[in-house]
Amino acid sequence: MMPGGMRCNTSFAGVWEYTVLLLGYEPLCYLLADDPELVRAVADGVGEAQLRFYDALCAHEAMGSCMIADDLGFKTHTMVAPEVLREIFLPWLGRIVDCIHSHGKVALLHSCGMWEPIMEDLIAIGFDAFHSFEDVIEPVEQFKRRYGDRVGTLGGVDVHVLASGTEATVREYTARVIEECKPGGGWALGSGNTVANYIPAANYLAMLDEGRRLGVY
Template sequence: MSSSLWQPNFDRVLTVLRREGEPDRVPFFELFHDAQVIEAIMERPIPGDQDEWRRYRIEFMTKLGYDYVVGCHTFGFPGKAALLADDTADLSRGKRGWADEHSGPIANWEDFEKYEWPQVTDATFEDLQELAPLLPDGMKVTATLPGGPFENLSRLFGYEPLCFALIEQRDLVQAVIDRICEGDLTVYRGLCEMDHVGALWLNDDLGFKTQTMISPADLRQYVFPCYKRLVDYAHEHGKLVMLHSCGNLREVMDDIVDCGLDAKHSFEDVIQPVPDFKRQHGGRIAALGGIDVDMLCRGTEDEVRRYTRNVLEQCAPGGGWALGSGSSVANYIPIPNFLAMLDEGRTAGVYSH
């Protein structure tokens, strides 16, 4: 097996995102890996020094066969503090947070006017800029939004008050989503100026197991116009855009594709297995990941291998797909199972051109 197959080469990712056929091998792709997973595999703690932390991230991604490293920015829309509970994973971070669904910083027009909308500063993209000279040949950076348009909309209102506002204060909802979209576009403008940024994430969880978080009609009115604006800007400046969105999106998947997004990430077998998605939508949008997190968490190593091999056999032919978890490599996924998934990719994911 050629050693070049396991050297960073972001072109193989671009081949997938553009749906231009089969690259030399199936790329590996994740939204992120929890810090505890990274430390366990690297067998040493994350450095405190920021420059060493960047080198450490690059080393980790290169070691496992990825063609990119995740870059960070500091832009974000402040909401209420997360609610916390004990993290019971074997690789515990101590506490695990989740969003307060009951309230947010904006409930009325007075709150809207008082809210301190974030601005891009010289420090916003420092991590991304400092990564550039450290990248090995062939490696690029992927970068996320500070949460997507819907996530920030629900964070600023609180999910429950947002549902009421969609009945009682639709003009305020429109004003808030407009400001969010302007902020996200400002981030994209900065990212699109960086040659070493290979692709952009639009990370925005829209649904849960059975449906979308708000009605498809409201997503079409408030959220998808922002998607299209962001994607159009990125494409005009030579960048591809990948959507990470959890939940059952069947009723709006055609709308998502029509926004021009290049790839869809986040799959759950109980909603739609990634092979089914690729058969249904693969002619219009690439698929990323899809090794079910429940299998990664609860399966034996042999079960994970068989499952991964089956997905590879269905999704690899023709390209347009990258191997990875169904969502992210969380700290409750057993490390041997995660590594078994990648090992199957090395064994069965090389194309015989």
């Protein structure tokens, strides 16, 4: 049993990722040139199934938020041309977010890589908060300054720092991120990406400890 007021969060791959899983990334890229309607048909099938899934899932009172995990980019750009994402995949994200919101739930996006070419599209879709930050792409504090008045910001303590730093450097880094991201609210402390099993437990706990020490409003 969950404590009173607590709700569940789920995280499932999005329409883009499931389309890639079904077709393969390289074949999908060829198909965008040779048979784009096949890519669209697969994406539409995935989108329709996901829409029914989220409609049923969000009907449960225990659900509080849904995180769509769709890695739309790599380190320097989007996985395919922004125009392709806008034409085939982002409309489905919009419909799914609308469905989640229609049940009074929170819609979150986890997406690795470079989002900048489609950032305004993602904000317009209506996500409540974004996750997955890497310093070599865009530090979380920079994202918060640019977009924090329009969308929530989740995490941002770089996984490389958590994995390779000392406990002292993790504390110093986390304290700086808190200092820069805390003003104005709309940000939750956490790792920039998945807490991998190669991250020393002491480093992860140091991040949390700094949050308890400095993150209270």
